[in-house]
Amino acid sequence: MKIAVINGSPKIKNGTSSFLLQKIESMISSENEIFHYNINKNPLTAQQYRELCSMDTLLFAFPLYIDAIPSHLFRMLAALEDYMKTERQNPIYVYAIINNGFYEGRQNHIAISILQNWCLRTGLQFGRGIGLGAGEMMNFIEKVPLGHGPQKNLGNALRQLADSINSRSTGEVMYISPNFPxxxxxxxxxxxxxxxxxxxxxxxxxxxxxxx
Structure with a gap:
């Protein structure tokens, strides 16, 4: 299976989205091919858009911006929609990890809905997503093992999302907050x-x- 990992964060490095993608990639079966796309540097080329149309799975990770999707990622999705309608040959599943600076992961529900509606318009299958609260904490607790302490909920959610990606299956969106008062x-x-x-x-x- 060909998996496109798309980092939609505007940060060049040390972003929460990068941290989360690194963690979940270690859980994805080694039998799959992973291709990385960072849209925080330069706009995607026509060739890269066509590559995305040939993937089996798209995995997005990005921060919440005003309860929605960052503008540069939104532009990319609008352009990709046109390519998908003409270039796509096979079913594509979409998964997402969205983080925000609020404590409650539920704050991401509008951005999740936007991505789900984009999938409907584009003819893709929305598989599953994670809405993570307190995303800015990740840089401070990155040394805590996933599934333990304040990262207990995150570790469990990433494992479930990875299982869905590996099996190309759907599931409920998981809204989580850190295991921290x-x-x-x-x-x-x-x-x-x-x-x-x-x-x-x-x-x-x-x-x-x-x-x-």
Whole structure:
């Protein structure tokens, strides 16, 4: 089976989407061929769009942007739709991993619906997806083994998604939050992410709270 892994994050490196793709790729059967596409650098070429039309499976990973799909990925999907309607010969299954900065994974449901509707318009089969909350935590807990501690839910969800990909089957969308108390997530995010980022950019805590 030919699997296209499409990183839809605007980050060139160290993004949550890259982290999640690395984890799930290790769970995909070695009998499959994996092809990588990063759309954060340059637009895809006509040849690359045709390559995607010859795949058996498309696996997207991207962050949530204003409850929807990042604009550069949306443009890519719109262009790919036209190619799929003329170039595709065989059924293609679509899977997705979407992460957001909110605690609740359910916040990704609109982006999942957009991708499902795109599949309907394009004639592809939506297989399954993961909506992950607290995506920014991944850089801080990446050394925690999947399936353990705060990554327990994520590890289980990635395993189920990998099983669906390996068998080209469908399943329910999984909305998950980290195995980490919400109040602790909020405290750490405020003090060790937002305030730290502000300081790096020459701002103080009071600057964040200013009203324009």
């Amino acid at each position: 919400r109040f602790a997530w909020k405290f750490n995010g405020t003090h060790f992410f937002w305030n730290a980022t502000a300081k790096t950019n020459g701002l103080k805590k009071k600057d964040i709270l200013k009203r324009l």
